Amino acid sequence: MNFWQDLLKSYRNYRKIALLTILLSGALEILDLMVPYVTGQIINLLSYQPIDNILANLVNFLANVTNIPNNRVFSLGVLLGIICLVTVVRSPIQPWLTDWFHWEIALKVRREQLKNTVRKILTLPLSFYDEYNPGRITNRISKGVENQLWTYPEIAGQLIPKFIRVLGIFVIILLIDWKISVIFIISFTLILGFSIRSLNKILENEELLEKHSENTQSFSSELITNIKTVKSFATERRELERQDRRLDRELKYVLFRIHKGYVKLETWQKTFIQSSVFLILVYSLVVTVHGHISLGHFITLITVSSMAYAELDPITQLAEVFARRYSSMSRFHEFLHTPSGKDAAILTQESINHEPYQFTGKIHFDNLSFAYHENHCVLKDIELLIHPHETVAIVGKSGSGKSTLIKLLLRYFQPTQGKILMDGQDIKTLDMVQYRQRLAMVHQEVEIFNGTLLDNLTYGNRSVSFDAVEKACKISRVDEFIAQFPQGYYTIVGERGVRLSGGQRQRIGIARALIVEPDVLIFDEATSSLDYESERLIQLAMSSILGTRTTIIIAHRLSTVREADKIIVLDEGKIVEIGNHEQLLEHQGIYHRLHSLQETGELS
Numbered sequence: 025m026n027f028w029q030d031l032l033k034s035y036r037n038y039r040k041i042a043l044l045t046i047l048l049s050g051a052l053e054i055l056d057l058m059v060p061y062v063t064g065q066i067i068n069l070l071s072y073q074p075i076d077n078i079l080a081n082l083v084n085f086l087a088n089v090t091n092i093p094n095n096r097v098f099s100l101g102v103l104l105g106i107i108c109l110v111t112v113v114r115s116p117i118q119p120w121l122t123d124w125f126h127w128e129i130a131l132k133v134r135r136e137q138l139k140n141t142v143r144k145i146l147t148l149p150l151s152f153y154d155e156y157n158p159g160r161i162t163n164r165i166s167k168g169v170e171n172q173l174w175t176y177p178e179i180a181g182q183l184i185p186k187f188i189r190v191l192g193i194f195v196i197i198l199l200i201d202w203k204i205s206v207i208f209i210i211s212f213t214l215i216l217g218f219s220i221r222s223l224n225k226i227l228e229n230e231e232l233l234e235k236h237s238e239n240t241q242s243f244s245s246e247l248i249t250n251i252k253t254v255k256s257f258a259t260e261r262r263e264l265e266r267q268d269r270r271l272d273r274e275l276k277y278v279l280f281r282i283h284k285g286y287v288k289l290e291t292w293q294k295t296f297i298q299s300s301v302f303l304i305l306v307y308s309l310v311v312t313v314h315g316h317i318s319l320g321h322f323i324t325l326i327t328v329s330s331m332a333y334a335e336l337d338p339i340t341q342l343a344e345v346f347a348r349r350y351s352s353m354s355r356f357h358e359f360l361h362t363p364s365g366k367d368a369a370i371l372t373q374e375s376i377n378h379e380p381y382q383f384t385g386k387i388h389f390d391n392l393s394f395a396y397h398e399n400h401c402v403l404k405d406i407e408l409l410i411h412p413h414e415t416v417a418i419v420g421k422s423g424s425g426k427s428t429l430i431k432l433l434l435r436y437f438q439p440t441q442g443k444i445l446m447d448g449q450d451i452k453t454l455d456m457v458q459y460r461q462r463l464a465m466v467h468q469e470v471e472i473f474n475g476t477l478l479d480n481l482t483y484g485n486r487s488v489s490f491d492a493v494e495k496a497c498k499i500s501r502v503d504e505f506i507a508q509f510p511q512g513y514y515t516i517v518g519e520r521g522v523r524l525s526g527g528q529r530q531r532i533g534i535a536r537a538l539i540v541e542p543d544v545l546i547f548d549e550a551t552s553s554l555d556y557e558s559e560r561l562i563q564l565a566m567s568s569i570l571g572t573r574t575t576i577i578i579a580h581r582l583s584t585v586r587e588a589d590k591i592i593v594l595d596e597g598k599i600v601e602i603g604n605h606e607q608l609l610e611h612q613g614i615y616h617r618l619h620s621l622q623e624t625g626e627l628s
């Protein structure tokens with residue numbers, strides 16, 4: 025969808041109030057023009073010249089109604105009264121009639137945009153996150169949302185009303201002397217036309233700059249994420265130099281392509297504006313000297329035309345600001361239009377209300393093949409039956425497709441060929457929310473959310489009883505270290521809380537998975553260098569779970585594999601061996617070779 029259409033669409037719920045407040049703002053700008061007009065008429069009165077009929081009639085009417093003699097002082101009083109009305113009385117009312125609503129609309133749309141953003145973050149496919157780093161994504165979101173917030177009040181509350189004001193000025197000039205209005209309209213159109221053309225060019229450069237700065241931001245965020253590697257290789261200087269080069273390049277770009285463009289535009293605009301004002305001054309003076317217009321009209325003309333040209337400055341400034349913001353807003357809207365993945369659970373009540381599933385845990389990978397990209401099959405003709413409560417270990421060298429098989433089971437991706445059956449039902453026909461709630465996975469890197477330990481443990485099942493939490497913590501041996509924290513389950517962990525060791529995180533991951541009482545439990549065994557004691561504790565925790573439900577282990581160590589009912593050996597996306605530990609050793613194949621590496625402690 026076109027960016028402009030999309031931008032307007034975000035305000036569609038506020039169409040009526042937006043239109044009303046924009047028109048009101050415009051009307052107040054027109055009212056403001058009464059001041060130079062009435063001032064001109066005061067000068068006419070002071071110089072004993074007649075005032076315009078419309079005002080003379082008003083003064084007469086008021087004199088009749090109030091029974092006050094209609095003399096020069098009374099006329100001056102009426103004219104002053106008008107100025108007081110449109111300035112002093114209007115001032116405290118205007119912000120409540122216009123600014124309040126402009127900001128109300130802007131802030132409400134911001135809230136909706138942020139809600140849409142969260143929705144998008146939750147529904148984007150995993151492949152999106154593989155491609156873009158978090159720094160790039162958050163930078164795009166925050167810049168886009170904030171820029172759009174400021175843009176609405178500026179356009180609705182300033183830019184459009186200012187155009188209406190200029191239109192009003194044009195009408196006043198036209199009424200006084202049509203020839204001046206021709207000069208006015210020609211110069212105005214020329215200035216605006218040229219500005220828009222120049223801004224279009226600058227806009228293209230702004231878009232390129234936005235891409236550059238997104239790269240720089242993403243690089244900075246990558247540095248933060250990978251800071252341990254940077255420090256351990258002592259490459260700080262190299263990283264600093266790389267970033268310096270990027271920033272220098274960016275500055276050159278901004279200075280010589282963008283900033284120079286703006287300054288050139290301003291130079292041209294200012295010269296043209298001042299020349300036009302001067303031309304109008306000379307012409308008005310000539311017609312006044314020749315007696316074609318009154319002194320009051322001369323004053324009004326000069327004041328309003330200066331006002332109109334003065335408006336060009338904020339108008340073009342606003343257009344410039346908008347140009348600066350345009351690219352970040354359009355990139356944000358592009359983000360909002362990134363197609364959602366099929367791997368996300370539907371975020372509607374309908375899905376949540378679906379009947380809960382209960383599986384025995386019988387899984388059939390039926391002639392399954394999968395490719396992330398065309399022509400590169402990662403899994404080929406996988407045929408595997410897992411019985412209820414069976415423990416299956418998947419082994420194979422790195423890149424053989426172990427994690428991919430699990431990603432398909434979790435429905436992060438769709439098989440290219442074949443299907444996965446859970447208790448005989450094709451998983452793609454099942455409700456995503458209910459289906460995933462029956463599976464639990466313990467990842468290699470257990471993610472910890474900001475909050476208490478209890479919040480983290482009950483992440484997948486908030487309604488669980490405290491007894492059940494304690495039971496899960498006992499099995500996974502979380503209770504052993506929780507007791508060491510003074511606040512126990514209520515200890516704050518995560519960003520600003522207690523730091524947890526790798527082993528502790530793993531055990532929390534296991535407890536978190538057990539708490540949802542899953543029918544299928546998946547372990548992606550941590551390869552991280554857990555110390556011997558932690559590793560042993562995790563193995564003990566896992567051992568006490570095996571057999572209680574279908575368990576799949578992506579195995580990197582031999583010790584757990586030994587206990588599995590079935591070991592699957594994957595090689596280049598194909599199952600090359602199946603059997604238990606003893607059978608596979610006898611087979612003298614890949615597993616046997618991997619087993620002989622046992623001393624090194626690693627399988628992959």
Ligand SMILES: Nc1ncnc2c1ncn2[C@@H]1O[C@H](COP(=O)(O)OP(=O)(O)OP(=O)(O)O)[C@@H](O)[C@H]1O
Pocket residue numbers: 151154396397402420421422423424425426427428429628
């Ligand atoms: N998101 C992705 N996009 C494209 N290719 C991918 C993606 N994820 C994995 N691959 C590729 O798929 C193949 C299988 O990867 P997978 O992660 O399943 O292997 P693995 O056996 O789990 O490896 P490891 O033991 O190192 O984790 C690899 O060649 C990998 O490069």
